[in-house]
Amino acid sequence: MKRAICLIPIMLWASGAAAQDAASEATRAAQAELAQRLPLDDPRDEANVLRGKIAEIPDGVITGKDGRIVWDRRPYDFLNRAKAPDTVNPSLWRQARLNAVHGLFEVVPDKIWQLRGYDLSVMTIIRGKTGWIVVDPLLSEETAAAGWKLFADTVEAKTGVLPIRAVIFSHSHSDHFGGVGGIVTPEQVKKDKIRIIAPHGFSEEATSENVLAGPAMGRRALYMFGAILAPGPTGQVDTGLGPKLSSGTIGYMEPTETVPARGATLTIDGLAFDFMDAGGTEAPAEFVFYIPAYKALHTTEVVTHNLHNVLTLRGAQVRDALRWSKVIDAMLLKWGGSAEVAMGSHHWPTWGAGEVRTLLTNQRDAYRYVHDRTLFLANRGATLHELADQTPEAAVQGSDFSTRGYYGTLNHDMKATYQRYFGWWDGNPANFNPLPPEESAPKYVALAGGPDKLLAAGKDAIAKGEYRWAAEMLNKLVFAAPDNQAARAALASAYDQLGYQAESGAWRNYYLAAAATLRGNAVAGGTSNGQSRSFISAIPTAVFFDSLATRFDAVKGAAQKGVFQFVMPDSKESVAVVVEGGVEFPRYGVTDAAPTATITLDRSTLDDVMLGQAQFPALMQSGAIRIEGDRMAFLSWFAMHPPADPRFNIVVP
Template structure:
């Protein structure tokens, strides 16, 4: 990686050019917002897990105190500086935020007897550190309620660092969440979890060193902590806009916003304090309509419509606006202006993409042509530090039209490696293509240089010269990128070309998430792991009885397809197995022998079925084939 960066050093001088027509660097309002109410941070910058590994290091981004180097886009450097500010901040009477302790923020509201916490970070360790800081600075108080704004793990994963589940069960602590939270929290990562996890490492720059030549930010925060992800199920569902609760003497009003940034999400308004929490529906950047790690595409129109509703409901009633990421904004006029222009950025993205789509333009053509109007583009919070206009326009197209562009040539395309080999041969062989790619690189035509070098690498993954050149192109593209995650993905690509895919098993799902996953969802996971080559058109059926959950399922493999039904009525399975569900999961996902749990029929039936399942490959290559 260092060799690749050194080889591209001169070209990195281009990195600062991308922001030239953007917002005003003399505008320091965001710095004032981010530093408002600063009460200090913890003395020890390192937050450790029980096994001693560093979960989060508050000093890891100290390099951002220097001026922007040539190796990082200056606009992104500014965003990274703001996101790296960490500690406890008072944002209103009785409202504080801990920022910079994880990817997201934790908000603390002082009730009559304890703390109401909105969002509790990704990891129990960072959440515990945040609560300790609050109690040390403001006086020790118990947490009496936790509010999950939405169903992404960086907002609920730290809950056990703040509360004990026994206190929740005893009614001492409320867990409040939007309706559908639990289902959505566990479902997104089940079916496609392996692929999402691998791609997420690219998006967040997991293997990159933190520094001017590596990872500098994640766009909406600095990075994702590496601690213990936990979950405690909600005790109170919020199911409609206008619903109001009084928690420990504090009035809370809710606006549900499903299908925006998350499938289950909500905004929160504190009427007595005139504080509006817009969750992750508003940010200090344009967000993703389709996240590069992979997910179901989001609805840009619904997102804009819900911000319009937020503006109507709370715009003239709010003096402070906070969000689940980044810094707050102060002043009713400032908040209204922000809401209007941030909303308009998503609405413009949606409407103009659809207009161009209906004129027959293709996704790549729309992505190249769409630009925000200057009145929107000059606002720092509409810049593409996380999502980008070009990427998001392709997501809007995908939502309406899918992947197919109606050109018959794409009905049955060649596989990428085969297509690449044919193009390389047609263009006169690897030497000529490499020369053309180098020439494109030398004249600064990076997209074309990447396209040519990528063909060479796809045609022959062992082509060392092509890999080195493509790595240099990616480093230069990463240096120029205003988007933190584009930068991460370019540099991850360069790293993989130099060193190969990362080794290891990938991220393991947390025990709490597994426990919260419904049995049908887990059986769906097994279904997508069935390998027809192993099953060989074999047939088997088993009854699974889980006394601890009062569940019974019949699972059948036939015609190389795994199906299941709850509470089967007709006939008998080949074998019946009675066991705790956790033990079944140990066998299904971990390989433990379950034959001793047979209570009727063929004791080998379950083992035979499980032997036909494959294990996902967590380290599959991304930039080579």
């Protein structure tokens, strides 16, 4: 895209001020060009967003039992203005305003309702023959409880109080099951025989996805979701997928039944549900379903009102864009002629049989375009960083906002697809084993003629509106001299403009959070979620010990050797941890004949440690942990597991 040239620098570089920049002339030109190219005044999405609204939580404020605010939409009142400010991509502004509408909505009269705008995700409530069927009870118990209260006060006040007969977890991401404890208790599930229905593989995936790589994923998520940014026209406005993450308590309940890979038709409280497996698309364990009696299709997170991530910026295993497109086509073939409403786990519904078919067709084509264009170009020699720049957006993206890159982008989805097939390397031996950034950066600075010249070149690139090039240069300078405040300020300015121009909420948040980090004015702490005992207890013991092994300091522990046998009487589990040569290997379910030490503790005690409610030394003194054998060898080995720093640097060395 052609950029206008900004002849006047947009801040006083020598001032050292920490304030964010205004939108540059180049950014304003980019915003205007996009606004002119897209039908931003198309009223259909707004009509669908507002359709069926019957109630809302005042000011969109939700607090926990302790009075702590876990959800607050008041700081986002700036979204009330229709016209986008220059500091926000006009297409993202449109999406943010749509996502900002919150309340209880009637989707199918007297049959289906949705609670939207009270978490990143959407909770759906379906009337069965004798009670309610709840789909995806949000991320936090507090937001789910508040949403359920709004439903009860509004709908049940007219229909009478009915029991919850079933809860459906559509897939294995925590923003779709973590709030379950806010609507039902384990005691209710057992007493009332409430069905908890999930896709096959759900239990393992739901409790293990973020355990092994949790610290790094959590740190990057602060940037991706803008949790360390203040809301505002120069800060966090939306994620693209939804408003933001809630900051309540994440819980868990084990499914009472799962839907097999072949799919199934289940009768739930007298209502037929036709399930189709969608595992390996947006989540490893996922399904979509159709309710023939209501002609309603639940597309889960396979079809939403944006192009999704093939590889999320927080980190995850690369998803399969080809399978994604094929699952959508299967939905189109099976239900595209009968569904009169499509609703997902995010965003708003689509009504009308023709509109549903169009939605499915366009979404299918968007993911197929990502996949096929990647391989078309890769098979002709394009590398990971070349193919995205060579690819114009798909034709459908110019007319259908549901396919635009508000969350995932064509750019990084194509790179992810390349990675899925070819890995991280582009085939060029110069890039096979490059120097780490902290080693190469000083050499680049010297090659440029010193820090002053490189800084001047970076500022010149900014003045010309060449923000990607400026960021590439100035990042070298910051990594060579992280205390160079002028370099940090200049790089932050480049990130400001890249963030302002980004159509993806995730890209915007990451750029602007990086700028805030460089300036030292990131919001302290950011959004945090507490994991409940139900969630921690559900983590498989084998996964916990695999995670523990990733914390083993192989350098300091290279001389360690032994077998440490763990016995957990309450769960009747055993794990033998073999340590030798700087490697720690847990053997789940194994009892070693001659261990170096045997450690006996209940799994519930291990949960206390994971929740931060107990420490190993105190538990050893109290007798809650018993050690037989070489006690000093165990203590020496245990000391080789330093905790990860959850605030490690990302944008500076």
